Amino acid sequence: xxxxVYQYAVGTIFFLAGLVVAAxxxxxxxxxxxxxxxxxxxxxxxxxxxxxxxxxxxxxxxAAPVAYDGGWExxxxxxxxxxxxxxxxxxxxxxxxxxxxxxxxxxLKDFFFGGQRFSWWIITFSLIATVVGSxxxxxxxxxxxxYGIGSGQTYLNDWLWMPLLIFxxxxxxxxxxxxxxxxxxxxxxxxxxxxxxxxxxxxxLIGYVGVNLFTMGKVLNILLGxxxxxxxxxxxxxxxxxxxxxxxxxxxxxxLFQGVMLLATGILLxxxxxxxxxxxxxxxxxxxxxxxxxxxxxxxxxAFPSVxxxxxxxxxxTSMFYFLNQGVIMRFLSARxxxxxxxxxxxxxxxxxxxxxxxxxxxxxxxRALVHAGVLPPDLASDxxxxxxxxxxxxxxxxxxxxASLTAALMxxxxxxxxxxxxxxxxxxxxxxxRPQAGEPELLKVARLTSVGVALVGILMVPVFMGFRTIYEAxxxxxxxxxxxxxxxxxxxxxxxxxxRRAALFTLVGGMAAVVFSLFVPEVIRPFAHGxxxxxxxxxxxxxxxxxxxxxxxxxxxxxxTIGVVxxxxxxxxxxxxxxxxxxxxxxxxxxxxxxxxxxxxxSVSTLAIARQGDREAxxxxxxxxxxxxxxxxxxxSLATKRGDLIYISDRRWWLGGLRSAHAIVGEILxxxxxxxxxxLGPETFDVIVAPGRRAESLTVTRLY
Numbered sequence: 001x002x003x004x005v006y007q008y009a010v011g012t013i014f015f016l017a018g019l020v021v022a023a024x025x026x027x028x029x030x031x032x033x034x035x036x037x038x039x040x041x042x043x044x045x046x047x048x049x050x051x052x053x054x055x056x057x058x059x060x061x062x063a064a065p066v067a068y069d070g071g072w073e074x075x076x077x078x079x080x081x082x083x084x085x086x087x088x089x090x091x092x093x094x095x096x097x098x099x100x101x102x103x104x105x106x107x108l109k110d111f112f113f114g115g116q117r118f119s120w121w122i123i124t125f126s127l128i129a130t131v132v133g134s135x136x137x138x139x140x141x142x143x144x145x146x147y148g149i150g151s152g153q154t155y156l157n158d159w160l161w162m163p164l165l166i167f168x169x170x171x172x173x174x175x176x177x178x179x180x181x182x183x184x185x186x187x188x189x190x191x192x193x194x195x196x197x198x199x200x201x202x203x204x205l206i207g208y209v210g211v212n213l214f215t216m217g218k219v220l221n222i223l224l225g226x227x228x229x230x231x232x233x234x235x236x237x238x239x240x241x242x243x244x245x246x247x248x249x250x251x252x253x254x255x256l257f258q259g260v261m262l263l264a265t266g267i268l269l270x271x272x273x274x275x276x277x278x279x280x281x282x283x284x285x286x287x288x289x290x291x292x293x294x295x296x297x298x299x300x301x302x303a304f305p306s307v308x309x310x311x312x313x314x315x316x317x318t319s320m321f322y323f324l325n326q327g328v329i330m331r332f333l334s335a336r337x338x339x340x341x342x343x344x345x346x347x348x349x350x351x352x353x354x355x356x357x358x359x360x361x362x363x364x365x366x367x368r369a370l371v372h373a374g375v376l377p378p379d380l381a382s383d384x385x386x387x388x389x390x391x392x393x394x395x396x397x398x399x400x401x402x403x404a405s406l407t408a409a410l411m412x413x414x415x416x417x418x419x420x421x422x423x424x425x426x427x428x429x430x431x432x433x434x435r436p437q438a439g440e441p442e443l444l445k446v447a448r449l450t451s452v453g454v455a456l457v458g459i460l461m462v463p464v465f466m467g468f469r470t471i472y473e474a475x476x477x478x479x480x481x482x483x484x485x486x487x488x489x490x491x492x493x494x495x496x497x498x499x500x501r502r503a504a505l506f507t508l509v510g511g512m513a514a515v516v517f518s519l520f521v522p523e524v525i526r527p528f529a530h531g532x533x534x535x536x537x538x539x540x541x542x543x544x545x546x547x548x549x550x551x552x553x554x555x556x557x558x559x560x561x562t563i564g565v566v567x568x569x570x571x572x573x574x575x576x577x578x579x580x581x582x583x584x585x586x587x588x589x590x591x592x593x594x595x596x597x598x599x600x601x602x603x604s605v606s607t608l609a610i611a612r613q614g615d616r617e618a619x620x621x622x623x624x625x626x627x628x629x630x631x632x633x634x635x636x637x638s639l640a641t642k643r644g645d646l647i648y649i650s651d652r653r654w655w656l657g658g659l660r661s662a663h664a665i666v667g668e669i670l671x672x673x674x675x676x677x678x679x680x681l682g683p684e685t686f687d688v689i690v691a692p693g694r695r696a697e698s699l700t701v702t703r704l705y
Contacts, residue, residue, distance in 0.1 A: 001530075003295035003306040004056045007314070008049065011160035014315075015045060018163025021495065021584050027167040041163055044350055048159045052294040055149060060292060063285035066374030072392070086400030120340035122657035124347045125260060127331050136360040137266075138215055139475060141386035144364025147304055148291025151364060152357030156294070157314035158322070158349045165322055166342045168584050169494055171601070173329065174338045175590035176581050181324050181490075182428040188493050188582045189501035189574075191432075196508045197486065198428045202421060204482045205326060209417045209454060210461025211475055217462060222387060232462050236455040263352070265401050266359025272393045273366035277373060286369040299531040307530045308550025312480045316553040320483040323490055326420035336648055336658050337704060338601065363389050417458075422450040477549040481519065484556025485511030492564050497583050500574050503567035511560030518555060522547035528555040591705055596622035596665060597644035599705035607638040608698040609677040611649070611690055617682030621665045627685045628667040635677040636669045639703040643667065648702040649679070649689055662688050663704075 019041060022028040028038040143151035178184040181201060186194035213236055217228030274283040290296065295306040302308075321328055322345075335341040363386035370376040370389060380388060390402045426447050431438060438446075489507045492499040518524050522534070525548040532551050548555070581590035591599045609632075618628035629649070631641070641647065643666055650661030662685055670680070679701065681689065689699065 001298050001307075003298040004053065006298065006307060007157070007295065007310050010310070011157065011314070012045075014160045015041075015163060018161070018165075018168065022163045022167035024585060025167055025171075025587065028163075037167075040346070044159050044162060044346075047350070048156060052156065055292055055294045060289060061285065062287075062289050063282075063372070065288075065372050068371070068374045068377050072376055080396040080399070082396045083400030083403055086397060087403045090404035118334050118336060118340075118659075119654070119657040120335065120343035120347070123331055123335050123340065123344040124352065127328065127344060127348050127352075136356075137363065137386055138219060138383070140357075140360040141363035141367075142382045143304065144361035145367050145380075145382045145385035146364070147296045148287065148293065148365060148368065149361070150291075150293055150296040150304075150306070151361045153294060153306070153309060154313040154318075155353045155357035155360075157310065158318055158353055160314070161319060161322060162345070162349060164495070166345050169323055170332060170341050170345070171338050171587050172494065172582060172584070172590055173332060174335070174341060175587065175594040177333075177594055179427045180424050181326055181329060182424060184582065185489075185493070185504070188578060189504050193501055193504045193508070194428065196505065197489070198424060200482065200486050200508065200512065201324065201326065202424060204320070204479075204486070205417050205421045205424070206454065206457055207461060207478055207482065209421070209458030211478065212417070213458050214462045214474070219387075222384060229459075229462060232459050236459050261404065263355060263359055265404070266362060267355070268398075269366070269390060269393065269402060270358065270362045272398075273362070273369070273389065276375075276393055277369060283366070283369050286372040287365060288368070288372060291365070291368055299529075299533075302532050302535050305530075305532045305550060308532055308548075308553075309476075311557070312476055312550040312553040316483040316487055316557060317479040319487045319491070320479070324483075324486055326423055330420060330423065336650075336661065336663070337604075339604075366393070418451050418454045421454040422447045425450040477546060477552075480550055480553040480556070481515050484515060484553055485509075485560045488557060488560035488564055492561075492568070493583070495584055496568070497579055497585075498573060499564065499568050500571040501578075502571045503564050506567045507560050507564040510563045511556060514559040515552065515556045518548075518552055522552075525551055525555045528558055530554070594622055595626070595644070595646040595705060599646065601705060604702050604704050605639050605641075606700055606702040607635065607677060608652075609635050609679050609701045610696070611686060611699055612678055612680045613686040613690075614680045614682050617684050618667060627662065627664045627682055629664045629682070629685065630668040630670055630680040631666055632670050632676060632678045635679060635701065636666070638677060639701065641666055641703045643669065646704045648704055649681075650700050650702075651689065651691065651694070652698065652700050660689055660691055 019028060019038070022037070022041075023034075026034065028034050028041065030038075140151045140154070173184075176184065176187070178187070182194045182198040185197045213232035214228065217226075217230075217232040220226045220231035221228050274280045277283045277286060296304065297306055299305045299307050331344075332341045335344065364382070367376065367380060367385035367389040370392070371378050371380060376388065376392070391399050394402060426443050430446050431443060435442065485508050488511065489504050492507070493504060526534070529548055529551045532548065534547055580586050581593050588598070588600065591601070614630070620627055626646070629647070631639075636642070639645075639647065645666045646663060647666060648661065648663050650658060653660070664681075664685065670678075679699075
């Protein structure tokens, strides 16, 4: 089977299903905004199809290999004191940024969602910093050295989920204002389903923390010889400090800084490598043809089968990441509007993901080109390819920036995961089950204590992942085992109204039981393995996880989907009130729940106004608990707004990205307020939006939905 044809045939099915959902919602069509959205989606598909098709089948010239004649020796310690000084300095900068931006966190909404006010470009860079973890550099550079450009296929298959994500799931997620994924399942079904989802997602998130800490521990072990355990403890401590202090705002702002840095240093490494070899043409010429394939093999190599990577990473893990990962969900909920969430996701998939694939894999590609050019020895260890190539090409100081970039990637993933687990612990365990009457100060304290606890548990997970041969195997085996039942349950819950709570429960429990069974009897995966051979895996407790470690995802998805469909057809349909605002086709109900009055995703209207501080804060409204503000009649006419409408108020300085902004509900229209455009804000809302010394400056006021 041709790997390219297979992946695009299956991927197009998901893509077209998303377009059908978007068309039924009215998001895509043959005229107006619908046509524009359709062209954007088709354009995204076409770009990836053409580029990956050329890499797979295009005719290319390759330079003759050069024999290695010596000249390079592996240093006992990679890097200089200056490099490590720069890395330590970077740690201090991140601590300063994180604690500074987190100093005004007063509520759970601030701690977990940053006040839901950020612009799309901040969300974009914070997302890329979350997507690219420290394990990404080591994992994909190692795979890049062994398999070439094919190592980046994980980052280049998100196109197939775009319509379902931005037109199906995102508006439901944003307007329903769920504080966590488990909460969605309780509102859609019942508390039992929520309980199982909570357990599975916590296992997923905490396991991810462990993978990242294990990675950084291994990195520092390679560089400095430090014990993996000690290194993991150090990084966990630093991440926990600023997350505990500032919550989501600290995470977003530090990840903005780290996202820019890791992309910049990765691109710098690519340019330096090309320059050393004589330019990008020379770098490309010294990358053997088999290392330029988008999909290196279909099922021949069990350590890296394209069909297995597709189902494990492209289908199961990618959908888990964008649809169910609490850390990513909190990013979407931090956006100031659904439109900003869509812009962020389009920018990530179309621009930053290809850049990220290059950044995380280029260390391995460059190392392979240097070996082909006779500069480095052919017996170079793949897990050291990134570090060896970086140090070889870098001057003292520059290598320190690359190490800091690696650190940025680790911390930007770990901090997101820590806040995600804290959000679930507070919203799905402590508040509903332990202390329903707990107030904001108590819940904030629990959130901060949980953040510390997550870091500690993540450290305890490190020895589990130390049993795998490579980081790539550890990550792939873990996600393939945990994600399938959750992914199938969410997709059926959102996109199939007939799906029942009994089916949800059976899909979760039955699907996970089937996956666990396959860990001890991996032979059951053979009919689903697409010809991928079994390998020797030893006799340890987790030896079965190493068998069919990628194809286990397809097995889990198939079994879970079968359980869900059969059980649904044998169950009584759910009442319609369980679906309103929570399944596709009910966006209007979700908007009404969000703002407390009917609305739609229509065009927004903006104008300028001066804010005045009122005497007291009015009672908040809607599921989002938005503040109520008063508008002058002149301002109300300019916005064409009325009581109950939703508005967004922000500082005019665009580069703040929403740090000084808030959503609000229109309350009283002040008829006797002259001809000025003014609005009256409660003391707390005024303090959030209006910066000291800017009381006389006008604000931007936008009517939404």
